[in-house]
Amino acid sequence: MDSKAYPRQPRGLALTRPKQATDLPCDHCIGRHLNLCQSLDEERLQQLLELGSIRHWQRHQILFRAGDLASSFFKIRKGLVSVFRTLDDGRRQIVAVRVPGDCVGYLDTDGHYAFGGDALTDVEACSFDRRRFDALAAENPDLAAALAAALSSALAQSGESMLVVGKLRSTERVAHFLGKMALLHRELYAKPGPFQLYMNRSEIADLLGLTIETVSRSMTKLKERAVIGLIESNEVIVLDHAKLREIGKIDDGGRTSAIG
Amino acid sequence: MDSKAYPRQPRGLALTRPKQATDLPCDHCIGRHLNLCQSLDEERLQQLLELGSIRHWQRHQILFRAGDLASSFFKIRKGLVSVFRTLDDGRRQIVAVRVPGDCVGYLDTDGHYAFGGDALTDVEACSFDRRRFDALAAENPDLAAALAAALSSALAQSGESMLVVGKLRSTERVAHFLGKMALLHRELYAKPGPFQLYMNRSEIADLLGLTIETVSRSMTKLKERAVIGLIESNEVIVLDHAKLREIGKIDDGGRTSAIG
DNA sequence: CGACGATTTGACTCCACTCAACTTCCGTGG
């Protein structure tokens, strides 16, 4: 119905770059999900390491493009990656934000990437040949199990995101996002205080299924209610964690930790 | 913000029951996803079969409840299962609809089901002990690979759902849903013609992040435009497949087939 | 028939989108 084109605000390279993008700790420090190196004997470990090569991307560079041949996937070591899908008319939905330790680019339809992958910050990732990895996994149950665990975790996160986008109001969504980012920050740095969002309003909007204006207004509301404080537009401090979690409907215990 | 309680229309047992709910073909007929019995030797196959026991549920019965101890998961043989999550105030989001061949109840946080599972139709499923299955998978790479494939597929579907719920307008969402259901119908029965939705307006609304009234209005619009026809409120015939896919933004080729 | 549940339809409201102006913040160059 009424498929008018979305003239999308120009999504060119941002001049302002997050101050310490590459400062995000690497996965080995925090050991989240799919620890590919776990419990493999010497020989297998060697094989796995041979498959992977470390690569780097700058913010807003593309790791992989939806529809391209999915020859390899990536295990993030540093930085954040957005996984997204775009409609012909320009509407874009960020499906997940992946963090150090996560894998991206593993999903394919018919051998082609099912989603696109963008570097939200400067990114360092280990690139694995998909075919050879699968072959190795087929002979190493532990590796396969790790993969299944990672996929399970991602799927659970994805389900939570569905709830957020499908059922929460705009300010609730933004609160949810900020709450999850705060958790991520604590997990990565194990310290409270202000933190970077690493995403601009446009990216947050595409993640939450809102517009940049609505995101901005929601942030203002949360600021007015003294739930958060804004150091800069991209730097946030949570003033009332309980309230933020309540508004954002973040189940306490906070075991499911990523942003997805 | 303003978390007023949602008085939710009574979701009791529906008196009207889909005519041939148990008529949905079982997985062995169509071999979708995670074929657990594939490529196992005799001994392993025997072990696997010993883990599973076939169970039955009626429409609107609960397979598993979010938060309960996730002692076992289920491979659907007949029928449809909705996987959902509920907020304290009653808002509910159906995260995925699973079909014969799929597995449900595999996702857990800390050993407890991360989502709830409802029978959308009468359901026949094979129940597996989670712990013992994982142990078997740890020794059978093929099994683990099949599991990973199933999870990958589910994750890709989940991503597509995010796009639908996050970026499509109400009528587009309903069109998407109907298009996917039509595909499912063709896949299960390999024939065109009218088909059952197996879901009432309330369930469709909870799946698409809409209200029952909006779903109803969207269906009326599609009917008025001669894209679909309604035999009964629950029985649909697609009059213009191309148009339906166009409105619902269903990428052609239609390889990704499930509803999730 | 009468009651109830499911769905449809109507009237109205409100939240989020659209369009537009304005502010900030940079960086560049006169």
Add this chain to the structure above:
DNA sequence: CCACGGAAGTTGAGTGGAGTCAAATCGTCG
């Protein structure tokens, strides 16, 4: 040094689409 331009973000006014509330219709079952 300040002027200027561009990009990101904020704010405002107005619109529209989906939600809310309510009534009407339809179908089924007792």
